[in-house]
Every structure is written in structure tokens, then in C-alpha cells.
Amino acid sequence: MAILNPLTPADLRKHFTHRGWLGFCPVYMALEGTDGMLIQERNGIPAWWLGFAEMVMGCLITVLSLVDPWWEPQFMFIETGEIDRG
Numbered sequence: 001m002a003i004l005n006p007l008t009p010a011d012l013r014k015h016f017t018h019r020g021w022l023g024f025c026p027v028y029m030a031l032e033g034t035d036g037m038l039i040q041e042r043n044g045i046p047a048w049w050l051g052f053a054e055m056v057m058g059c060l061i062t063v064l065s066l067v068d069p070w071w072e073p074q075f076m077f078i079e080t081g082e083i084d085r086g
Contacts (some may be wrong), residue, residue: 006043024058
């Protein structure tokens, strides 16, 4: 949880490479091999907010897939910048 247990700057630089958004939730992101992306809400954002954003994105993808069967679903990540390493 990013409110009760925020990431330290050292942990942030060690585990994450970029900052961005998942829908309306600000997140830290890192590419984790072939398993996909490592995502965590930014410091100061409650963990349930990321879960809520994922639920809304999932419902949106479901509705759009039902309306247009040829629509290709994808999660809506927006990368806004890199995390300083130095």
C-alpha cells in the first residue's frame, strides 16, 4: 500500500523504470521479462484505487468487446516519463 508503506527512493530506482497512468490511477511501471509489466500505485495513492481502476478498465474492455467483436482489447497504460536513476 503506497500510503501506509510508501516506496523509498532506492526501492523505486531498483524495481521500477517508468511512471505513468492506468486509466485514472497514477502508477510506477517496469517491464518484467516475458510475464508482462510490474505495476504499483504511486506513493500517496491507496491500493484500492489501482484495483478500482483495473475493474473499470476491465468493464470497459468487456462492453467494447461485446459491442464490436473485431475490437482488439488492451489495457490503457500511458507512460509519462522515466524514473531518474541518479
